[in-house]
Amino acid sequence: MDLFAKLKTNLGPLGKHSELAEGYFAFPKLEGEIAPRMKFRGKEVLTWSLNNYLGLANHPEIRKADADAAAKWGAAYPMGARMMSGQTDLHEQLERELAEFVGKESSYLLNYGYQGILSVIDSVLDRKDVVVYDSECHACIIDALRMHLGKRFVFPHNDIENCEKQLQRATKLAEETGGGILVITEGVFGMTGDQGKLKEIVELKKKFDFRLLVDDAHGFGTMGKTGAGTGEEQGVQDDIDLYFSTFAKSMASIGAFIAGDADVIRFLKYNMRSQIFAKSLPMLLVEGALKRLELLRTQPELKENLWKIVNALGNGLREKGFSTGQSNSPVTPVVLNGTVGEAATLSKDLRENYNIFCSVVIYPVVPKGMIILRLIPTATHTLEDVAETIAAFEAVKEKLVSGYYKTTELALSFGE
DSSP states (O other): OTTTTHHHOHHHHHHHHHHBBEEESSOOOEEESSEEEEEETEEEEEEOOOOOOSSGGGGGHHHHHHHHHHHHTTTTOSSOTTTTTOOOOOHHHHHHHHHHHTTTTEEEEEEEEEHHHHHHHHHHTTTOOOEEETTTTOOHHHHHHHHSSSEEEEOTTTTTHHHHHHHHHHHHHHHHHHEEEEEESSSTTTTOOBBBHHHHHHHHTTTTTTEEEEOOOOTTTTSSSSSHHHHHHHOOOOGGSSSEESSSSSOSOOEEEEEEOHHHHHHHTTHHHHHSSSSSHHHHHHHHHEEEEEEHHHHHHHHHHHHHHHHHHHHHHHHOBBBTTOSSOOEEEEEOOOOHHHHOOOOOOHHHHHEEEEEETTTTSSSSEEEEEOEEEEEEETHHHHHHHHHHHHHHHHHHHHGGGGSSSHHTHHHO
16 A cells, blocks of 8 residues: 555545635735734734734834844854754853743753653653643643653643542552653643643642643743743742743744753753754844843733733623633633534634634534634734624624524535
């Protein structure tokens, strides 16, 4: 059998819709300056799909810093992996400042969030070690655990009672293998918007011997008094053993970091394959990250503006009878019931007739019969944007409930 034959006949649960979805629902092109209002297929739309929480993507100070760094360094410097020839004073400065900001002894820069945390987990664990993790952890964590040669136990999302049961199982097994236990969860879950129960998990350290890794991609810069993350928000930052975040959300850039005790970070520097065998993060991104971190520290109004919009949007939606699940973060999911075809039609209606662009989440990301319209508020949105969006959502919800979308040609094309 030709290896590629199966790839042509079975495109997977998302790929099977590619002919209908590509270029519109999948791989859409937003054009123009990064802002709440951009162009989609030549038409201005109010967009809620950019992880630009603090509005730094087009902040004038950021644009200048990026431009100056590009002019000074170009896109290539430094050449080579950091262990070989890619180390600079500015890389080390950024690591020191990040560690200080999140209250850890040390940190290490990573080229990308996805490959970064995958490599962190791969480096820390060996076949004797046991993992306990939340069922809703991001795909990067799941992919890392697929590589793990040891045992892993999953607990239902934020179910602390079950987490304790899995820790009991993990403890028994670790005693047999001579390994350790790593618990993995997230600060803010990017699809549902609820915070991980960090405080409750930390409390379990009184009963069990384990280390805690928290992926705080959506919490860094948005949560806590200073923006240092969800651990700060819940008062347990000191009890997080490994703190991870990406620059792709609040920092509006590329890169990531892992922070923790100095001896652990030293181990990762010498053992993370994704960094040992990869080119160093370019200087223009390092200088840009330093500037972004400076604004996180010195301009608290960025986070204040974000939360003004977050609260107005969430409260306004709930007042109109919409469910936003258990979200207690900037991520704002609007939960509806319907088929994939109805989801596509509703989304198209929002874009074409109400000029609202947001991400629509369908099976297999969520269970069959569920639709999530995922809204990402930013500090650059306005209260007028919020009002316009809620009015549009009221209109499309009425059509969805009435069954109107079921009978459209687009919905029928999805074969459901």
